[in-house]
Amino acid sequence: MNARPRENKSSRPEAKQSQAGKAAQNRAPTPRRKDPPSPKGKPAVILDEHIVEIVSDSGEGAQRCGQAFGSIAARMGNGIWTVEIIPAEIQPPARSMAGTSGNRVRVSSHRVTNGGDEANLVVAFNEQVLLSRVRVNELKRGCIILLEEKWRSDPDPDIAASYVQVFDELSAGDFSVYEIPMEFECLKYVADPRRGKNMFVLGMLCSIYSLDLEAARQQVSFIFAKKKDKIVQDNIKLLEAGHEWAEGNLDIKFRIPSTKAQEPQIVVNGNISLGLGVLASGMEVCAMYPITPATSVSHYLSDVFRNVGGMVHQAEDEIAACAFAIGASYAGKCAVTITSGPGFALKQETIGLAVMAEIPLVVVNVQRGGPSTGLPTKVEQGDLLFACFGGHGDTPKVVIAAATIEDCFYSVITARKIAETFNTVVVVLTDASLATAQQPFPRPRFSEEWLSPPADQSAIPEGAKPYDWDDTTGLARRFIPGQPNGMHCLTGLAHDRMSRVAYDPAINQEGTRSRSLKLASLQKTLKTPPVFGDEEGDMLVVGWGSTKGAIEEAIERLRAEGLSVSSLHLRFLQPMASGIGDVISRFNKVMTVENNWSDDINDEIIDEENRRYSELAWLLRARYLVDIDCWSEVKGQSLKPGAIAHAIRVRLEGKG
Amino acid sequence: MTTSATRCLLRTLDENYALEDYQSGVPRWCIGCGDNAILAAVQRLCRDEQLPPEKTVFVSGIGCSSRFPHYMHTYGFHGLHGRAFPVAEGIKLKRPDLHVFVVTGDGDCCSIGTAHWIHAIRYNMNMTVLMHDNGIYGLTKNQASPTSPQGLKSNTTPRGAHLEPINPVSVNLGIRNVSFVAQAVDWIPELLHDIIAAAYHHKGFSFVRVVQRCPEYLPDRYDPWVKNPDRMLLLSHADGIQISPELSRVYRHQEKHDPADRNRAREIASVSDPMPVGVLYRNRNMPCYEDLREPDKPYTPSMVGAALNREFDKFTIWPENGEDGGAGKRG
Ligand SMILES: Cc1ncc(C[n+]2csc(CCOP(=O)(O)OP(=O)(O)O)c2C)c(N)n1
Numbered sequence: 004m005n006a007r008p009r010e011n012k013s014s015r016p017e018a019k020q021s022q023a024g025k026a027a028q029n030r031a032p033t034p035r036r037k038d039p040p041s042p043k044g045k046p047a048v049i050l051d052e053h054i055v056e057i058v059s060d061s062g063e064g065a066q067r068c069g070q071a072f073g074s075i076a077a078r079m080g081n082g083i084w085t086v087e088i089i090p091a092e093i094q095p096p097a098r099s100m101a102g103t104s105g106n107r108v109r110v111s112s113h114r115v116t117n118g119g120d121e122a123n124l125v126v127a128f129n130e131q132v133l134l135s136r137v138r139v140n141e142l143k144r145g146c147i148i149l150l151e152e153k154w155r156s157d158p159d160p161d162i163a164a165s166y167v168q169v170f171d172e173l174s175a176g177d178f179s180v181y182e183i184p185m186e187f188e189c190l191k192y193v194a195d196p197r198r199g200k201n202m203f204v205l206g207m208l209c210s211i212y213s214l215d216l217e218a219a220r221q222q223v224s225f226i227f228a229k230k231k232d233k234i235v236q237d238n239i240k241l242l243e244a245g246h247e248w249a250e251g252n253l254d255i256k257f258r259i260p261s262t263k264a265q266e267p268q269i270v271v272n273g274n275i276s277l278g279l280g281v282l283a284s285g286m287e288v289c290a291m292y293p294i295t296p297a298t299s300v301s302h303y304l305s306d307v308f309r310n311v312g313g314m315v316h317q318a319e320d321e322i323a324a325c326a327f328a329i330g331a332s333y334a335g336k337c338a339v340t341i342t343s344g345p346g347f348a349l350k351q352e353t354i355g356l357a358v359m360a361e362i363p364l365v366v367v368n369v370q371r372g373g374p375s376t377g378l379p380t381k382v383e384q385g386d387l388l389f390a391c392f393g394g395h396g397d398t399p400k401v402v403i404a405a406a407t408i409e410d411c412f413y414s415v416i417t418a419r420k421i422a423e424t425f426n427t428v429v430v431v432l433t434d435a436s437l438a439t440a441q442q443p444f445p446r447p448r449f450s451e452e453w454l455s456p457p458a459d460q461s462a463i464p465e466g467a468k469p470y471d472w473d474d475t476t477g478l479a480r481r482f483i484p485g486q487p488n489g490m491h492c493l494t495g496l497a498h499d500r501m502s503r504v505a506y507d508p509a510i511n512q513e514g515t516r517s518r519s520l521k522l523a524s525l526q527k528t529l530k531t532p533p534v535f536g537d538e539e540g541d542m543l544v545v546g547w548g549s550t551k552g553a554i555e556e557a558i559e560r561l562r563a564e565g566l567s568v569s570s571l572h573l574r575f576l577q578p579m580a581s582g583i584g585d586v587i588s589r590f591n592k593v594m595t596v597e598n599n600w601s602d603d604i605n606d607e608i609i610d611e612e613n614r615r616y617s618e619l620a621w622l623l624r625a626r627y628l629v630d631i632d633c634w635s636e637v638k639g640q641s642l643k644p645g646a647i648a649h650a651i652r653v654r655l656e657g658k659g
Numbered sequence: 660m661t662t663s664a665t666r667c668l669l670r671t672l673d674e675n676y677a678l679e680d681y682q683s684g685v686p687r688w689c690i691g692c693g694d695n696a697i698l699a700a701v702q703r704l705c706r707d708e709q710l711p712p713e714k715t716v717f718v719s720g721i722g723c724s725s726r727f728p729h730y731m732h733t734y735g736f737h738g739l740h741g742r743a744f745p746v747a748e749g750i751k752l753k754r755p756d757l758h759v760f761v762v763t764g765d766g767d768c769c770s771i772g773t774a775h776w777i778h779a780i781r782y783n784m785n786m787t788v789l790m791h792d793n794g795i796y797g798l799t800k801n802q803a804s805p806t807s808p809q810g811l812k813s814n815t816t817p818r819g820a821h822l823e824p825i826n827p828v829s830v831n832l833g834i835r836n837v838s839f840v841a842q843a844v845d846w847i848p849e850l851l852h853d854i855i856a857a858a859y860h861h862k863g864f865s866f867v868r869v870v871q872r873c874p875e876y877l878p879d880r881y882d883p884w885v886k887n888p889d890r891m892l893l894l895s896h897a898d899g900i901q902i903s904p905e906l907s908r909v910y911r912h913q914e915k916h917d918p919a920d921r922n923r924a925r926e927i928a929s930v931s932d933p934m935p936v937g938v939l940y941r942n943r944n945m946p947c948y949e950d951l952r953e954p955d956k957p958y959t960p961s962m963v964g965a966a967l968n969r970e971f972d973k974f975t976i977w978p979e980n981g982e983d984g985g986a987g988k989r990g
Pocket residue numbers: 721722723724725740763764765766767768791793795796797798799804
């Protein structure tokens with residue numbers, strides 16, 4: 004497929020040989036050079052794409068380095084997808100596997116839609132953070148490792164021993180390990196290399212991947228724009244030093260061809276994209292309570308929302324946040340509340356109130372691993388059924404799931420519009436994978452149609468009823484405080500068209516029917532999603548949410564192998580567009596691929612009568628009465644196209 | 660149609676809402692329930708203040724007391740048990756033009772809604788709060804509440820309530836930026852009205868604990884105070900509630916209490932016998948959350964377009980030879 008630098012014989016012995024000269028380096032570390040030393044201007048190997056990871060202790064700036072690397076590549080016109088590697092703890096001990104912090108950047112000659120498979124090149128600031136990535140199988144065989152070598156000569160013998168042990172293990176394995184005197188080199192320019200080493204590494208990476216140094220300088224200036232000039236200059240110096248050093252000392256040089264986009268692109272992560280969507284939707288109130296991985300949306304909004312007259316309210320808890328948003332919606336324009344699993348659970352009673360009283364509300368759930376506190380920083384798609392069916396009694400609400408980072412933006416606008424058109428709750432599902440990943444998408448062109456209309460304050464015709472449900476659509480005009488003649492007492496109790504509490508059997512039946520009909524009315528307006536691949540064939544894979552890119556890449560690979568597979572990705576999960584049943588019926592086998600739990604049919608006590616399916620599989624099985632299979636994982640990682648392709652292949656061969 | 664048109668006309672002529680204009684339906688509370696007196700006092704206040712019904716919202720939780728908004732011909736929001744405060748805050752935030760009242764019970768406010776209550780005091784948003792404290796869960800039929808006296812027998816405490824009650828007035832006074840706390844009783848209608856009026860006129864979170872009789876479950880709970888006016892302590896002040904000569908003849912036990920005196924307010928609040936009635940504390944200088952959070956500029960659609968484009972600029976990669984210059988220029 005592409006010209007990846009295969010594990011080349013010369014590098015490993017070379018790396019090992021470096022160990023021999025250890026004593027000498029203890030005093031004055033010298034770069035491990037290739038023999039002969041790589042000359043400047045060495046020819047670059049052309050690659051289709053590479054996955055690069057930069058990992059460090061938290062606080063050492065690997066995340067910033069990775070983001071900058073991704074942004075520079077994107078500016079050059081490469082397709083990129085960046086994924087944050089987030090430490091499990093806030094103040095993890097230094098040099099610990101739990102503290103691994105960093106960034107994974109997939110750089111490609113074409114547009115990429117997901118984080119891809121395993122890494123091709125890793126820069127590690129110590130051997131422990133490196134080891135943590137090896138242990139979770141995130142490194143490809145033959146992966147190039149650039150490792151800070153200062154630990155080899157650490158005064159603490161345990162540290163030095165640990166370094167040597169890991170170095171030996173990895174060098175003996177299927178990796179090309181280069182020891183890099185990062186700190187030693189940085190000390191030539193700054194007093195505290197812990198701050199700034201990341202820019203040295205950024206320079207190195209720019210050299211390795213033949214990225215434009217001037218674009219890198221601009222990126223560094225942008226990153227430190229708010230800092231003093233001295234800081235900017237120091238960091239640029241380090242960047243240049245890293246570049247210079249790699250040019251002179253490393254024998255690895257790649258180039259990933261790029262094509263500049265014709266249209267302006269914006270590069271943000273999914274959470275910023277959501278925040279931009281909130282701005283663009285015309286909503287003015289976002290009520291929230293901090294929770295990972297949703298919080299950064301409100302960080303961003305807190306900064307910029309006031310520019311449009313909006314405000315972020317940090318409530319005392321998620322129940323209050325949701326109730327606050329409901330109050331704001333009730334008295335004016337639709338409001339939004341943003342949360343993640345545990346907070347979404349707390350909001351259920353208030354969501355039910357909004358459904359019952361028909362108050363527009365947008366609830367964003369940036370899903371994380373559950374149940375309970377679960378995996379706060381990691382991805383899972385475990386809240387689909389909860390979003391659809393959570394809440395006591397019949398609480399019909401709209402559930403949509405963003406499939407891409409771009410989608411995060413438009414989903415909020417759509418959600419607001421539906422919420423106000425149908426006077427109901429719209430849940431937008433994203434997840435930790437979209438939240439922190441970055442991928443360029445076409446810069447949206449603002450349209451006033453995105454905005455919500457101002458709150459209606461016109462007089463209500465005398466005698467009009469606050470819940471005058473249309474018999475066909477279930478819709479009723481909403482009365483907003485301030486509207487003359489609209490006075491009524493909204494209630495979460497069963498109520499009649501006048502909003503009077505009513506326990507009458509026929510009235511409850513009518514109210515429940517009307518609220519339910521609104522979903523059908525919306526459903527009538529939805530278009531069948533397009534099939535990726537042929538319209539019929541051996542296997543259809545159905546997905547939802549953040550897995551779109553990975554699933555489609557897997558499908559592409561399998562189709563290139565000649566397999567008859569296609570995929571379908573659903574954005575509207577409740578209600579689902581019509582026509583999906585037809586698509587399903589044109590394939591011999593159908594399965595969902597999801598990032599949530601499903602029992603493995605091959606487990607000893609699992610059979611068709613007790614198997615618990617993945618969440619979308621449950622929904623599709625129930626609606627279309629088709630024996631739909633599923634494959635899923637809950638590893639807290641984004642699904643990889645390679646793993647998906649493998650799973651599909653196995654099912655096609657009938658071994659699932 | 661004609662009648663309502665005439666009514667409208669009359670209204671614009673003399674701006675006159677009558678008591679009936681605020682009444683809606685027949686309250687379903689038990690006969691003798693203190694909630695009736697509170698409703699009457701509030702309707703009188705609305706009439707006296709000529710609050711436009713369409714600009715007035717009563718927000719409540721769940722409980723007997725929380726049925727209140729159904730009996731007001733204004734906007735009403737009868738929401739969830741314990742959650743009236745955050746709903747009211749959301750309403751007030753973007754709608755300072757609305758008169759917001761919160762009606763809550765001792766279970767609603769001091770048990771399930773406690774977190775919201777404490778924070779509502781902190782937010783100090785301009786709203787009038789009526790906490791109907793009957794010392795029991797009425798709607799769910801006789802369970803001890805956090806304000807039930809120790810030893811009270813109820814369906815969940817057949818051998819008597821285990822704990823000392825919470826003192827809602829003291830709790831308010833314990834919050835640093837409390838701005839208005841008062842106590843009223845349902846059996847002195849004149850003061851009940853005046854205290855609620857004082858609360859209404861205060862800009863900020865005005866909390867009125869109304870000691871409310873529940874003849875259904877605690878028929879003689881407050882008899883010692885109802886029957887013996889000397890066990891009541893009426894608080895008056897030139898800058899607070901004035902007490903009429905008629906009332907003074909009955910309630911001789913009085914104290915001139917300056918509502919600015921927080922320490923004395925705490926002392927008064929800590930005593931339940933004699934039972935204090937009046938404005939305990941008021942601070943007119945406490946900022947309101949809705950004012951602190953008021954946007955510099957009001958929302959306009961064109962502002963959104965401009966702001967959004969500025970935000971996009973921060974994140975945009977421009978095409979090589981685009982009108983905006985090369986890569987990175989827009990940083
Ligand atoms: C979440 C939830 N829990 C419990 C209830 C049941 N419930 C309704 S009212 C109430 C207590 C009411 O007591 P209080 O607030 O003192 O009001 P009162 O009826 O005495 O006026 C309870 C427990 C409920 N409606 N919702």
